[in-house]
Amino acid sequence: MSAGTTHWDSSLESYNLTQYRTAMTHSPLKLHNAMWPGLVGKGNDEGQEPPISLEQMLDLTAAAEVNGQKFDGIDYFLFLPHTDPKASDDDLKRIADLIQSKGFDIGSLVAPVWPGTIGDSAMGTDEQQGKFLDAVKMACRIARIFNEHGARKRGVIRIDSAEFGVNTWKENPTQNTARIIDTFKKAAAIASDHGERLAAEGEICWAGMHSWKDMLDLLEGVGMPETLGFQADLAHTYLYLMGYNAPEHALLEDGYSQEAFYNAYEKMTDKLRPWTIDFHVAQNDGQVHGAGSHDKTGKHCRADDPNGKLDITRCASYWLKDADQRGIKHICWDGCMFPNAVLEDSSTWNTILEAMIKVRDAQA
16 A cells, blocks of 8 residues: 555455454353262262252352353253252252352253163163163253253253273174164154254263274264264363273373374364364363262363363364354363362362363453
8 A cells, every 4th residue: 555545455354344243153152060070979878978969069150250250051960969850840940040040051961861860871771772762851851941941041961871881892892882873863863853962972981982983983873963962071082092991092102292192182183073062171180080880981180280181271172173163152161070178169160260261262
């Protein structure tokens, strides 16, 4: 542009207008906290810590604040003592009112698919499969009530194979994976009829979902990406890299370099990200952990654990690329099997919220 003249670059105008429209239509990710850390691995048996009530978990979450930012919502496990999945409509509406009274929306719901809750193994007999599908139906019913009550604004219904450990699966991997696929297809059809999506959470403890490759085979076998996708958790997927329960699928070896780590991470996320419709922010120290009836799985650590293996913000960015195109509207922190003393420490939640904000802002 020369002195005394004005030259307008129409291509730049078009570009800026596109960027503006994109910014205006893509809302920032909402920040949720999981309620199930107050339940999973807790109980009244010897050596177990007692469960933490839903209201206390809500209060602990509501108390967290970082520079004026608070949690926007919660993700929720649909089982006792937080919720009776057979509760009446009115009782469920009262629960929704309690959650909203703390300033939260409801997001993703965890279906009670495990043996000992409502469900049973997705790899099992017809009777066991029937129980699994009953659990999905119950979750869809509760989702509808929360939706119609105006309390649930976003999220999916989370499932897994509900088959603890991989030893039985290994007796006939092809047949057992086919059985899980059959169960998941039927579950996805139920969810679709209710206008819901299912997310299968990959963990090393769930048969047929215990490695990144087996998880991918399962998702492709179901082949219903519009209804059944993947729920990625930073702690659990770290153990995928190490091949904890599937050495043949390991992408890293102990003593890896940072360059090797991110090359492997990109390979894993490129395969699973297109299927990812729900996301858990977490930290892992390279160890596994189990409590109560829950088998050993990726250990969840404090967000600022000095032994944490993950750059939370950077690793999350691999999973959240184009998140809006996959319908992801929120991210959730998962502190599953944290000791009660950690859960009841207010500093825990402020540190977690700060990590969540960094993840959200990096996506903007």
